[in-house]
Amino acid sequence: MPDVFAAFDAHVRAREREYVDELSALVRLPTVSAQGSAIAETAAAVLGRAQRAGFVATAERVSGGPPTIIGEQGSGDRTLLIYDHYDVQPPDPLEEWRTPPFEPTIRDGSLFGRGTSDNKGNLMARLQAVEAYKATVGPLPLRLRILFEGEEEIGSEHLAELVRVHADRLRADGCIWEAGYKDAAGRPTVSLGLKGICYVDLEVRGTALDAHSSVGGIVPNAAWRLVWALASLKDESGTIIVDGLMDHVRVPSAADLALLRALPFDEAGWKRIHGIDGFVGGATGLELKRKYFLEPTCTICGLRSGYQGQGSKTVLPAVASAKVDFRLVPDLTPELVRSLLRAHLDSRGFTDVAITPHHGERPSRWPSDTDVAKAAVAANRATYGTEPVVYPLMAGSGPMAQVCDQLGIPAVGFGSGNAGSANHAPNENIVIADYIDHIRAFGRFLHAFAGRPM
Numbered sequence: 471m472p473d474v475f476a477a478f479d480a481h482v483r484a485r486e487r488e489y490v491d492e493l494s495a496l497v498r499l500p501t502v503s504a505q506g507s508a509i510a511e512t513a514a515a516v517l518g519r520a521q522r523a524g525f526v527a528t529a530e531r532v533s534g535g536p537p538t539i540i541g542e543q544g545s546g547d548r549t550l551l552i553y554d555h556y557d558v559q560p561p562d563p564l565e566e567w568r569t570p571p572f573e574p575t576i577r578d579g580s581l582f583g584r585g586t587s588d589n590k591g592n593l594m595a596r597l598q599a600v601e602a603y604k605a606t607v608g609p610l611p612l613r614l615r616i617l618f619e620g621e622e623e624i625g626s627e628h629l630a631e632l633v634r635v636h637a638d639r640l641r642a643d644g645c646i647w648e649a650g651y652k653d654a655a656g657r658p659t660v661s662l663g664l665k666g667i668c669y670v671d672l673e674v675r676g677t678a679l680d681a682h683s684s685v686g687g688i689v690p691n692a693a694w695r696l697v698w699a700l701a702s703l704k705d706e707s708g709t710i711i712v713d714g715l716m717d718h719v720r721v722p723s724a725a726d727l728a729l730l731r732a733l734p735f736d737e738a739g740w741k742r743i744h745g746i747d748g749f750v751g752g753a754t755g756l757e758l759k760r761k762y763f764l765e766p767t768c769t770i771c772g773l774r775s776g777y778q779g780q781g782s783k784t785v786l787p788a789v790a791s792a793k794v795d796f797r798l799v800p801d802l803t804p805e806l807v808r809s810l811l812r813a814h815l816d817s818r819g820f821t822d823v824a825i826t827p828h829h830g831e832r833p834s835r836w837p838s839d840t841d842v843a844k845a846a847v848a849a850n851r852a853t854y855g856t857e858p859v860v861y862p863l864m865a866g867s868g869p870m871a872q873v874c875d876q877l878g879i880p881a882v883g884f885g886s887g888n889a890g891s892a893n894h895a896p897n898e899n900i901v902i903a904d905y906i907d908h909i910r911a912f913g914r915f916l917h918a919f920a921g922r923p924m
């Protein structure tokens with residue numbers, strides 16, 4: 471059978487320079503959503519680029535949120551939704567960048583700049599792939615829809631509402647999510663969902679003011695109250711013991727365990743990177759992978775109380791606070807975790823521990839046998855000539871549930887990043903060859919999801 475993608479690949483490879491220049495122009499816009507910078511400008515650029523790629527698209531806003539690009543083209547039995555975001559994280563600390571974050575630079579075959587990996591690279595690569603497909607393979611064999619938002623990096627506050635209002639323009643049979651990475655061994659990866667998150671501040675206010683520590687035997691201490699409350703959340707083997715929380719963790723299916731068994735996990739490499747002798751609770755092998763991918767976390771992210779300066783100060787602190795995050799797996803939700811946490815603390819007499827909710831995001835997880843997952847695996851296999859690594863769930867979080875669970879669209883993720891892409895960090899980058907490969911993989915993915923033979 472002739473390779474229908476030979477002309478597609480040649481077309482894409484011949485345009486490497488042009489493609490990277492186009493991405494660089496987008497990266498040059500400092501679209502930092504946390505600072506509200508260049509949002510309108512970038513939205514207009516992305517809208518124009520999507521229209522040039524053939525999408526009938528508009529910029530939509532709800533409740534004062536940033537512009538979100540929604541569009542459509544093509545026809546067929548199947549509809550694929552492409553989700554990406556055009557905003558980026560702040561570039562700080564600036565002094566750690568080898569070249570300025572918004573002056574994209576090529577070094578040793580990689581393109582450096584804020585947003586190259588997360589997520590302007592995938593956004594642009596996919597538009598280029600759609601054009602290349604139409605130019606070489608033929609008319610699109612399916613309907614494509616796009617959803618490009620501008621506040622993913624600050625919590626996607628308006629996304630759920632936007633999806634509700636524009637549901638009819640977004641419904642699809644499958645969704646390709648923003649990101650994906652080659653792993654540390656250079657293998658392509660495909661992911662089937664994201665963990666959720668529930669981030670809270672816990673605070674205890676004890677005495678009216680800080681007191682002399684000589685009263686420590688008779689006057690309650692906010693720091694001790696907080697430490698005891700925290701100690702009730704997790705035992706020393708690393709098990710989360712918040713009342714009832716683990717009852718909401720879905721038991722892994724046989725298919726889940728099969729995925730985990732097939733998943734490479736470099737335990738020695740992890741220990742080296744983190745400078746540790748062993749994992750929590752002595753976990754190893756399948757148990758370690760199950761904990762990492764399919765169980766929730768409860769992490770003290772920060773602790774503050776009393777005197778932190780040089781030398782000693784004999785003080786009994788009036789206030790103590792902790793920042794705690796829970797990474798969530800189905801069927802936990804941020805609302806459920808907050809109410810379980812409140813009930814757990816209250817039942818132990820910790821009614822003085824105040825909970826202030828921060829960021830919350832539901833988990834979103836999809837089976838490995840959906841058509842969109844099968845198309846992603848087939849496309850990666852055909853592109854890279856090797857079996858991709860399939861993650862049942864990414865350990866990070868994102869607004870997937872607001873789109874895919876709300877509309878019932880099975881999701882999958884793969885992209886142009888690599889294990890050293892430094893998302894959210896200085897010197898963010900993608901390997902240019904990976905970028906070109908993502909365009910190649912994406913063309914094949916459209917084809918496979920439309921049911922066309924490769």
Ligand SMILES: [Zn+2]
Pocket residue numbers: 559588623893894
């Ligand atoms: Zn990000």
